[in-house]
Amino acid sequence: MKLITAIIRPERLPEVKNALFRIGVTGLSVHGIRGHGGEPEIIEYVRGQRIVVDFTEKVALRIAVSEPFVEPTITAILTAARTGNVGDGKIFVQPLERVIRIRTGEENEAAL
Amino acid sequence: MKLITAIIRPERLPEVKNALFRIGVTGLSVHGIRGHGGEPEIIEYVRGQRIVVDFTEKVALRIAVSEPFVEPTITAILTAARTGNVGDGKIFVQPLERVIRIRTGEENEAAL
Amino acid sequence: MKLITAIIRPERLPEVKNALFRIGVTGLSVHGIRGHGGEPEIIEYVRGQRIVVDFTEKVALRIAVSEPFVEPTITAILTAARTGNVGDGKIFVQPLERVIRIRTGEENEAAL
């Protein structure tokens, strides 16, 4: 099992969610984050005032999947989240040792 | 050491926190998320308007524990978070390689 | 590659961000959390009313780095986040198996 975290543009969440549902991935968690992605500082001038724009709003999706779903999940996110412009986001894959469904106590594959 | 993430119903947070404190687990982080947990789409009608309810509000708890605390922590969460209805949430267990207390620089077991 | 999560005081975020930028770490995600860090319950009295302060506001930083950046990143956070008072926060280091840049499809070191 893997825990896949995707940082995406907020406006891409509906497309990404639909792409995941289409491949049968329907368990996921979402929360807003602010991020910085390697770009040089953005300087904005608001009424003559120099402002350093540090962070942009992004959405973090966390998806626990069994091995056969890892590649389809990544492909679905890549396709649905990409605009081709800088700032499209990143995908992180981490090991996941154990999953438990609270209602039933089922574990791992049976809990996904 | 493990990092335990529990996605629970927001209204269960006080019970879960108390259950954790009772077994001596007092270090934890909490944030709100929106989640989807495998249920078919919920359709609501608001003044004749069809609305697809995508996400429900949940709370994510993150708890770093040493090995002897893994099972008690999971048991405490299962007992305190369970209502028996769909949507009770999930527990994820991930490897945790290193923990550092910022104030002292202490590491791992000494930092938990 | 590692995923470093730092829980810090919100007012330390600018210093920590600057310390990270100075060592060349510019990819990161930030979100607000509420935390509890092992302290005994804080009891406050508001107009004679006993109030148990459960959680304090913290900021969670998540930073994916390649191996050579692990130690510099930890050192930068420790130095910039520390006040010496209880509640300075914690650093967690987790394994990270794969990173993908959504715009280009680049993976791992090339994606960081």
Ligand SMILES: Nc1ncnc2c1ncn2[C@@H]1O[C@H](COP(=O)(O)OP(=O)(O)OP(=O)(O)O)[C@@H](O)[C@H]1O
């Ligand atoms: N190394 C990292 N660690 C943690 N989060 C990151 C990292 N890099 C990027 N992020 C998160 O991903 C978001 C989007 O990053 P972004 O797409 O700008 O990455 P990038 O590598 O700069 O790619 P691009 O060149 O396409 O902009 C950031 O706002 C941040 O939230």
Ligand SMILES: Nc1ncnc2c1ncn2[C@@H]1O[C@H](COP(=O)(O)OP(=O)(O)OP(=O)(O)O)[C@@H](O)[C@H]1O
């Ligand atoms: N595979 C998953 N990956 C990430 N988060 C998940 C996953 N499955 C569930 N979650 C999170 O847990 C929350 C609760 O899920 P839920 O309890 O509905 O799981 P379930 O497997 O559908 O169990 P039940 O049949 O009891 O409803 C979701 O809203 C979501 O935030």
Ligand SMILES: Nc1ncnc2c1ncn2[C@@H]1O[C@H](COP(=O)(O)OP(=O)(O)OP(=O)(O)O)[C@@H](O)[C@H]1O
């Ligand atoms: N074991 C843990 N698991 C998850 N999060 C934790 C844990 N311990 C602390 N945290 C998070 O870190 C924040 C700060 O913790 P804190 O600095 O009080 O740690 P501490 O171990 O009590 O150190 P100190 O003695 O310096 O107060 C907490 O509010 C919580 O969000």
Ligand SMILES: [Mg+2]
């Ligand atoms: Mg970028």
Ligand SMILES: [Mg+2]
């Ligand atoms: Mg469900």
Ligand SMILES: [Mg+2]
């Ligand atoms: Mg403390």
